[in-house]
Structures are given as C-alpha cells and as structure tokens.
Amino acid sequence: KNQVEQSPQSLIILEGKNCTLQCNYTVSPFSNLRWYKQDTGRGPVSLTIMTFSENTKSNGRYTATLDADTKQSSLHITASQLSDSASYICVVSPRGGGNNDMRFGAGTRLTVKP
C-alpha cells in the first residue's frame, strides 16, 4: 500500500480561481514533507519543504500546510494561472531513513482553463 496518498487524482479549475490539493501519509515518524510541481515533459521542481515541526510554508501563490497529528498536508494555490497546469507530487521522507529516502505520492493532475 502506498504510504503517500494524494487527492484528487485530477482537477480542472478556471483561471483566477483558488484550489487545494490534499496529501495523506502514513510514513511515521517523518523528517520532512515536500511538494513538487511537474510540468508535462519535464522533471519535478521543488515548491516547498517542511519539517515535522512546521505548520505552513509559502512560495509565492503556493502555500503548503502540514498537520503532523493527522498526517495530512495540503497545497493551496491562489489566483490560479494557466501556467499552474501541471502535476503536483507530495513526497515524504521518513526520519532515520536518510534524507535521500523519499516516498512519492502518485500526484494530482491540475488543469487550469481560461
């Protein structure tokens, strides 16, 4: 069973609207949680990294939140743009597993329409 589950699998929104992507994980204890953006035909690019003690991290219009008690994270995108169309991947690294041990979610495919 995948230790990192993302929802929804895909999402379509209109340009200018906000959206929230979800990530639930069972990796425990964990060291850090990352959100990556992957454009079609490209490699993933890191958006945010949060340690287990952080609750929120922002990167421009992207804000990630983390609830370590419920093992949930969300990525909120504000005032979406066409360029936000991409897959968003949640990645959790277990504590003690080495900082290069990353458990990947399957991703959420976001489409922003004009």
Add this chain to the structure above:
Amino acid sequence: DAGVIQSPRHEVTEMGQEVTLRCKPISGHDYLFWYRQTMMRGLELLIYFNNNVPIDDSGMPEDRFSAKMPNASFSTLKIQPSEPRDSAVYFCASSLRGGQGWYEQYFGPGTRLTVT
C-alpha cells in the same frame, strides 16, 4: 548553471536491445539519483550514488539494469536486454546537503524510453 543534463531525451528501441541513458549532474553536487516514472507506479527511486559510489540499489528492478558513475560529472543507466515493460520516463537528479540537513534534489528533463 545548466542544471541536470540527460541524453537522449527520447529513445525508441526494439525488445532485446541494449539501452544506455546518460546523465550529467549539477557541478558540485555529491549525490546522484536515477528514477523511473510510469503512469501506473509514479516515481520510483532505482539507485543513488554519493561521491560516485553506489549507496542504495534496492530499487533496481532486476539484473538487466545496471548503473555506473565513473566520475563526478557523469553517470549511465544501462538496460540489457530491454523489454517492453521497461518503457517509462527515466529521470536523473542530483543534490547537495541543504541548510537544515535535507537534500534539495534537482531533476533533469528525463529520457522517454519506448521499447517495442
């Protein structure tokens, strides 16, 4: 900085042929990773190197896969013989230890492999 460079970007080959994928990491990075991405399984770590030494190859699917890193600026992933189920996008990534102990990985553009 040119980022992580991978070649070729696309490879189409017939079953049974040998395939070699190439990667040049970001200069100065001491970790290099090979990943495979498919629709069914998402991103999977195959192997990673630290200072040119393979550290963990537990993700390599079988003996048909091998990876080398002869120097700090070059790595190869070889599949011999290739099979249709090897069709996927293969990513190389490199990293350097970050400020709080985590490693920010930088991914290359990937090689799309199709085995017919």
